[in-house]
Amino acid sequence: MGFDRLIKKIKETGNPSVVGLDPKLDYVPEYLFKKFQEDDGATLKTAARAIYAFNKAIIDEIYDIVPAIKPQAAYYEMYGSQGVKALEDTIRYAQLKGMFVITDGKRNDIGATMQAYTAAHLGTVKVGDMEIEPFGSDALTVNGYLGSDGINPLLETCKTRDKGIFVLVKTSNPSSGELQDRLIDGEPLYARMGDLCEQWGADTVGEFGYSAVGAVVGATYPEQLKELRKRLPHTFFLVPGYGAQGGGAEGVAGAFDENGLGGIVNSSRAIMCAYQKEGCNPQEFAKAARREAIRMRDDITQFVKIK
């Protein structure tokens, strides 16, 4: 309940970071793509197989030192239903290796439709006499613009199946302020959204004091991170924007509580493409990913002491 499973993994690995698996084909070393192209030609199936092989090799190299992965749904949908199959396979493989999986889908809708998204990503679906888990992720990012009607359908599954959600509160992008910073009764919209997270999560607080309703708060806004950490004591933070987007380790420290808990920091491209930055043999892409994952862990844990 309430991200306890994730927090235990973070304590176990001593690492409050998550590896974003957003595998555009440009990131996949050419030799790997070509191997599959020989079988099926330049098709979406080839792309999907190359991506899954890429993810699998990275997972094999990081599962013992990183608690979680965050596959971004867009990069799988980009290769059609074949790509979506690679998402299914990636989720299952990471879980088999003991990792916690956050599907970054920013899904949102209301009522029965939001129930369908819940069943898809966190729950099960009935087909004839069978109860089948379609994606079976551990957590899902969601967008709360539609209000409680968009969030309530998720909460029952969070409780009964020990799953979590992360609601977009203050996103890492430059234009996030266009709407999120606008004042409502003297307080920014993102703070109001944050308050709703506390409210939505109230019934699902786990042993570490955090609920199953987390929040996405960008590393690029360290002041807001600190402010929201105080304001939302039961809300676990998923923090994108470290590294590539400009968020530094000292800044992200504001996401954490006095026990070094309460947040997890994401890095995607810097880890997936570490082999390009290093200029090492592309065949070593997964080992380069591990080296960057260690560098990131050590960078963050300079400032975040997990107790």
Next chain:
Amino acid sequence: MGFDRLIKKIKETGNPSVVGLDPKLDYVPEYLFKKFQEDDGATLKTAARAIYAFNKAIIDEIYDIVPAIKPQAAYYEMYGSQGVKALEDTIRYAQLKGMFVITDGKRNDIGATMQAYTAAHLGTVKVGDMEIEPFGSDALTVNGYLGSDGINPLLETCKTRDKGIFVLVKTSNPSSGELQDRLIDGEPLYARMGDLCEQWGADTVGEFGYSAVGAVVGATYPEQLKELRKRLPHTFFLVPGYGAQGGGAEGVAGAFDENGLGGIVNSSRAIMCAYQKEGCNPQEFAKAARREAIRMRDDITQFVKIK
């Protein structure tokens, strides 16, 4: 450009409505599901095949009188990558029959990730030497909570490939006001989001005066519909919430301009499940869908005169 293709279809059919294809397995007549179950058992593949057969039969019965379909992504994702394949197939089949397709995915993200969603749903993706269209829909619903960084990546594709988007402005659900009605500088958040739609769409206005950046405005809020129609003269409206959610034909008339254009009204369950409501032979489900589509058209065009 700017929903001209959709508007021409609306004029041609004399019907400003769209059929939502949200095919939960509960909606599919049992005889149809059983036919596929005999082949593959109770699997996601069986579910997906039954759903596609259901959609195809409905499309065959309505394509000459309804301009567009709106498949809701959640109901396909619910059956995993197999379900997503049924979404691909449904989009292609409807287009083959000359229909305009709006994928209701409410997607949202920023930068390269939003580009990936754009490529997935409205654009193309490069695999080796091939340029492949993954879903190839005509329009996509999106959520603007992240601001311009989430919308700009879509605009280039809207221009170069004659596609459209619908941004959530005022949604049809009871709790939409929790955030969307809150006042920012004296005006509700939804109005601010609406103003952004006018701004985002400014470069893409087509021959009927509407841009490629449409807005979702619920039929359940007729006053706001009327107000937004005046405020956003270049923004085409997708109007959910008619029928099942309580929006009436007289109310939705507020979505339209003096030429009876500027909006399209969605109905999903009432059409898909017309055979249940009618109590007719389930084998006639598609014909019942046609009867309900005609009833809806006639209901709306009492109040909306297309010139």
